[in-house]
Amino acid sequence: MAADPHPPTEESPLLHQFKNHLAIVVGFCDLLLHEIADADPKHADVAEMRKAAEAAMALLPELSRRLR
Amino acid sequence: MVVDDVRGNIQLATALLEREGYTVTAASTGRDALDAVARDQPDLILLDVMLPDLDGFEICRRLKADAATRLLPVVLLTARSDTAARIHGIEAGADDFITKPFNPPEIRARVRSLIRIKRYTDDLETAESVIVSLALTIEARDPSIDGHCQRLAAYAAALGAHIGLGEEDLAALERGGYLHDVGKVGLPDAVLLKPGPLTRDEYEHMKTHTLIGDRLCGELRSLRRVRPVVRGHHERLDGSGYPDGLRGDAIPLLAQIMGIVDVFDALTTSRPYKRALPAECAYEALLDEVSRGWRRRDLVDAFIGLTASNLMPRFPGSACSS
Numbered sequence: 513m514a515a516d517p518h519p520p521t522e523e524s525p526l527l528h529q530f531k532n533h534l535a536i537v538v539g540f541c542d543l544l545l546h547e548i549a550d551a552d553p554k555h556a557d558v559a560e561m562r563k564a565a566e567a568a569m570a571l572l573p574e575l576s577r578r579l580r
Numbered sequence: 581m582v583v584d585d586v587r588g589n590i591q592l593a594t595a596l597l598e599r600e601g602y603t604v605t606a607a608s609t610g611r612d613a614l615d616a617v618a619r620d621q622p623d624l625i626l627l628d629v630m631l632p633d634l635d636g637f638e639i640c641r642r643l644k645a646d647a648a649t650r651l652l653p654v655v656l657l658t659a660r661s662d663t664a665a666r667i668h669g670i671e672a673g674a675d676d677f678i679t680k681p682f683n684p685p686e687i688r689a690r691v692r693s694l695i696r697i698k699r700y701t702d703d704l705e706t707a708e709s710v711i712v713s714l715a716l717t718i719e720a721r722d723p724s725i726d727g728h729c730q731r732l733a734a735y736a737a738a739l740g741a742h743i744g745l746g747e748e749d750l751a752a753l754e755r756g757g758y759l760h761d762v763g764k765v766g767l768p769d770a771v772l773l774k775p776g777p778l779t780r781d782e783y784e785h786m787k788t789h790t791l792i793g794d795r796l797c798g799e800l801r802s803l804r805r806v807r808p809v810v811r812g813h814h815e816r817l818d819g820s821g822y823p824d825g826l827r828g829d830a831i832p833l834l835a836q837i838m839g840i841v842d843v844f845d846a847l848t849t850s851r852p853y854k855r856a857l858p859a860e861c862a863y864e865a866l867l868d869e870v871s872r873g874w875r876r877r878d879l880v881d882a883f884i885g886l887t888a889s890n891l892m893p894r895f896p897g898s899a900c901s902s
Contacts, residue, residue, distance in 0.1 A: 535681030536588035
């Protein structure tokens with residue numbers, strides 16, 4: 513069989529798992545934010561959780577460079 | 581159906597989609613996913629790329645290679661946003677990509693859009709199966725031609741494969757075998773089932789089945805390659821055929837093939853008014869039609885060669901059964 517001309521880029525399995533877990537946190541935060549009324553104090557708490565998870569995801573490219 | 585080896589991802593996608601009213605099933609390995617697709621026939625599959633056994637690209641490739649699952653929309657879920665992974669996914673036949681982390685409005689919109697397309701496709705498939713059923717009702721009305729469509733589909737596809745036609749043409753020949761006489765639904769029993777010879781008027785009426793069939797199939801894009809077979813299988817090279825009196829190469833090749841196998845099957849199976857002829861007599865009749873300038877010699881020779889070498893599919897009660 514001919515070699516695949518476009519093999520997918522490999523990502524560190526550790527980073528992949530990290531990203532996966534953070535994606536789940538962000539996803540559930542989105543769901544909760546959609547369901548909790550803006551005026552509810554819990555809304556701001558969940559928004560903070562989401563912000564933190566997103567900040568952690570933003571660090572992943574840098575982490576990836578340092579791991580190489 | 582959601583396929584992911586991380587439980588949290590399955591729970592998240594399920595929560596997102598169930599809130600939209602979808603019923604969600606899940607699998608956590610590639611092999612489980614293939615089994616579940618065959619069992620549950622989902623409307624869409626959200627497929628993680630990195631799985632413990634088969635990866636998402638391979639599962640996607642297998643689903644798209646199988647006629648039964650080819651139209652199932654596959655959305656690849658990937659934590660990677662790089663172009664190479666997307667190209668790899670497109671080559672595997674993926675319909676769309678969603679990059680993790682999920683953006684809920686995005687996943688909802690994409691799933692909704694792909695499921696809408698799937699519904700249209702399902703409707704088209706249903707429409708096509710209605711036309712095929714219609715064609716089979718002809719056999720139900722006229723028990724003397726029982727199995728004719730099935731035999732023509734097999735003979736025409738075998739001849740097409742023998743002369744090196746491509747996959748799409750072979751599929752058109754196979755469908756054409758079932759649909760070539762679909763226009764006969766528009767003929768009254770008095771003409772269709774008449775045991776004796778037709779009067780001139782009745783014969784003119786009979787000839788319209790090619791036009792009626794063409795019109796019936798014309799509504800469906802999926803049957804566009806079959807239409808020339810339905811319309812042109814009674815054309816003759818010298819222009820004496822119907823409905824258009826086409827000459828030579830103006831007659832579509834697939835229609836010429838169907839014409840040959842149609843004559844062969846009509847001669848070699850019994851009817852209330854005639855006995856089945858042996859294959860050798862049918863060969864002679866076909867060669868006679870070649871010498872009259874009705875059929876291409878190379879096609880008739882190829883058909884006879886194939887049948888005489890017992891390479892043609894066999895059916896009980898027909899000349900190809902011995």
